[in-house]
Amino acid sequence: MNGEKTRCGIAALVGPPNVGKSTLLNRLLGQKVSIVSPKPQTTRNRIAGIITGEDHQIVILDTPGIHEARSPLNREMVRVAAESLADVDIVVFMTDVTIAPEAKSQEKTAALVKKEGRRPALLVINKIDLVKKEELLPLIDRLGRGHRFEAIIPISAKNGDGVDIFLGEVAKRLPEGPMLYPPDIPTDASERFIVSEIIREKVFLKTSQEIPYSTAVTIDAFNEERDRTIIHASIVIERKSQKGIIIGKGGARLKEIGTAARREIESLLGQKVVLKLWVKVKKDWSRDPGFMRELGF
Numbered sequence: 001m002n003g004e005k006t007r008c009g010i011a012a013l014v015g016p017p018n019v020g021k022s023t024l025l026n027r028l029l030g031q032k033v034s035i036v037s038p039k040p041q042t043t044r045n046r047i048a049g050i051i052t053g054e055d056h057q058i059v060i061l062d063t064p065g066i067h068e069a070r071s072p073l074n075r076e077m078v079r080v081a082a083e084s085l086a087d088v089d090i091v092v093f094m095t096d097v098t099i100a101p102e103a104k105s106q107e108k109t110a111a112l113v114k115k116e117g118r119r120p121a122l123l124v125i126n127k128i129d130l131v132k133k134e135e136l137l138p139l140i141d142r143l144g145r146g147h148r149f150e151a152i153i154p155i156s157a158k159n160g161d162g163v164d165i166f167l168g169e170v171a172k173r174l175p176e177g178p179m180l181y182p183p184d185i186p187t188d189a190s191e192r193f194i195v196s197e198i199i200r201e202k203v204f205l206k207t208s209q210e211i212p213y214s215t216a217v218t219i220d221a222f223n224e225e226r227d228r229t230i231i232h233a234s235i236v237i238e239r240k241s242q243k244g245i246i247i248g249k250g251g252a253r254l255k256e257i258g259t260a261a262r263r264e265i266e267s268l269l270g271q272k273v274v275l276k277l278w279v280k281v282k283k284d285w286s287r288d289p290g291f292m293r294e295l296g297f
Contacts, residue, residue: 006176011090013124028060120173207253234277262275
């Protein structure tokens with residue numbers, strides 16, 4: 001390690017929904033550990049990505065988007081995001097160029113970051129590829145006004161612009177200390193959890209309206225054999241009327257979801273996967289504290 005002291009710490013990504021937190025985490029890791037979709041509020045649980053350099057290790061937490069939460073599930077998501085700040089070393093307020101500084105989700109996140117003022121705070125502005133350069137400086141000024149950010153970093157998580165600068169700003173603020181994880185581990189999430197999230201992502205991408213938000217995924221069996229892995233999973237919905245939408249005519253939509261998920265899971269596990277999906281109805285599961293605990297909340 002060139003005689004330098006090791007630095008290691010935890011940075012939490014917090015911000016409104018759909019600003020690209022999961023996309024940034026996947027970009028930093030060079031692989032997918034956090035699911036993404038064009039729909040807001042895709043991320044429900046806190047997911048840690050681990051980036052290890054020669055003399056440092058950054059643990060980055062991808063958290064659910066901060067928003068006006070009305071349902072018990074959404075309130076739980078916001079609680080997860082807020083509590084993620086309790087033990088971190090660096091707070092990263094992430095937003096994007098499409099969200100007005102005065103938006104409620106923006107103000108709610110800013111208030112949360114200000115409350116945690118004893119820690120270094122960085123402002124990351126994503127999706128800079130969507131605006132002209134001359135529009136960026138006034139936006140940076142408006143977003144940074146009234147806050148004590150140690151650095152403001154414009155990035156494009158989609159194409160990688162500014163991502164190395166962001167990593168450098170985080171790394172130099174890490175406290176001294178030993179690495180928390182072996183250098184070859186990219187996340188603390190289990191394969192079972194990532195598999196369930198991949199399936200849920202495909203539901204987000206293949207369905208519309210309220211269906212993705214009424215859906216949870218449980219892994220019922222995960223059997224690793226010598227040359228293949230056999231996975232049994234349930235797509236859990238809240239109402240019987242939603243079952244036909246998930247399954248589709250003649251089972252076509254469920255087959256699409258399963259095929260897309262299986263291909264990605266095979267890439268994750270590096271071997272053939274047999275994926276068997278069932279659709280189950282659990283009435284109003286998003287209001288059931290016991291079931292939400294089963295999902296990891």
